[in-house]
Amino acid sequence: MSCKNTIMRLSEYRRILCKLKALGFTRVFSDHLAGALDISPALVRKDFSDFGLTGNRKSGYTVDELIEKMNMILRKDKVEPVIVVGCGGIGRALMEYNAFAGEGIRIVAGFDSRPELHDLKGTIPVHDISRLEVYIKGHNIKTAILAVPESSAGDMADFLISRGVTGILNVAPIPLKGYDNCVIRNINFLHELENTIYFASMLDSKQK
Amino acid sequence: MSCKNTIMRLSEYRRILCKLKALGFTRVFSDHLAGALDISPALVRKDFSDFGLTGNRKSGYTVDELIEKMNMILRKDKVEPVIVVGCGGIGRALMEYNAFAGEGIRIVAGFDSRPELHDLKGTIPVHDISRLEVYIKGHNIKTAILAVPESSAGDMADFLISRGVTGILNVAPIPLKGYDNCVIRNINFLHELENTIYFASMLDSKQK
């Protein structure tokens, strides 16, 4: 039925739709969205159809209705509390990342083993890693951003999962495997850069 | 022939192979690598075969040879200079990201329009954005990490491309389209988190 990519595109559709709404648009056609995302109109319609997002054969889709239903699908009807484990450069940057604000995602706390990074009075407190277990239970945390060094990434993921976390966005420099009871999404900046450089150099050689 | 995913996996194979080498392994089987990456042995062999990475029908592949040839394919024979445009939270974190060191990627400079972020004496200098054009030309920069706010991402990408940049890793909160003469790889943390949360919640409902 719906594929992995569809969900990623749903986030992208939603982003565009919110933009359109802000500009005063009330209706939109598959053709428009396709252009904005650089995909085919058929794929837009198929994605929508897979999630029961229906339009009108004459006047396309209603912007408000799409946004509302997508918010439902993407669990944006309530705010999701997210913790950041590892508050070094990347971890800290994501704690302070303001593109999450107003998008149904709230970073509620950070955790780090280094005492110099602890800060219980900031907008977003940074606790000692020893408080992780109690915090997860107490606040019923289901989602974590993992930004620890390579050496502790695996153990830390295991710990989070054992304590009930079901979704991990892993930006540690080592990819981790998913489990039956937890989704892990890996972002590896080195690999992404290598990939970019590879395809860029292919571009060069193609144009020669 | 070789697909987009193959290149990403090449980075992953390489990472594992370097680990194996450090542990003293000299040979490796498709089966081992498949296990480490959670893919099928057939895919490992196909990926290798696509790039002319050959093994031995009895004793598998030579670790050193694989690493050497992968370094060639991934352009790791020489150090790639990379600039960071936008030195806020994420940009700065990537400038200081030490997983790039020793991996053929060197962040050579940062650029930002905010004077308070300028720093010409640090390990990696942060210049005013006005110096971008001269720097790109002078140092023959082909690769950039784009970490500016949404409002300037599109314009800044256009500028970089017009000045000769052919590969952009875009971590700005707005996805950008690629062009004929430049590869753009988008990392959108909001979308990645939404995706993680979605699939995590599917996991929950599946287990009920």
Add this chain to the structure above:
DNA sequence: TAGATTGTTAATCGATTAACAATC
């Protein structure tokens, strides 16, 4: 109505996997 767009099916495209001959 005529025109335009959706919703859906079948066709296509691309990536992964199964299977097995080749062979070390």
Add this chain to the structure above:
DNA sequence: TAGATTGTTAATCGATTAACAATC
């Protein structure tokens, strides 16, 4: 040799697209 692993082909699986009937 016998056993094990590669390299490769054909089959399968999954995602995208083309096409078009339905219909607003």
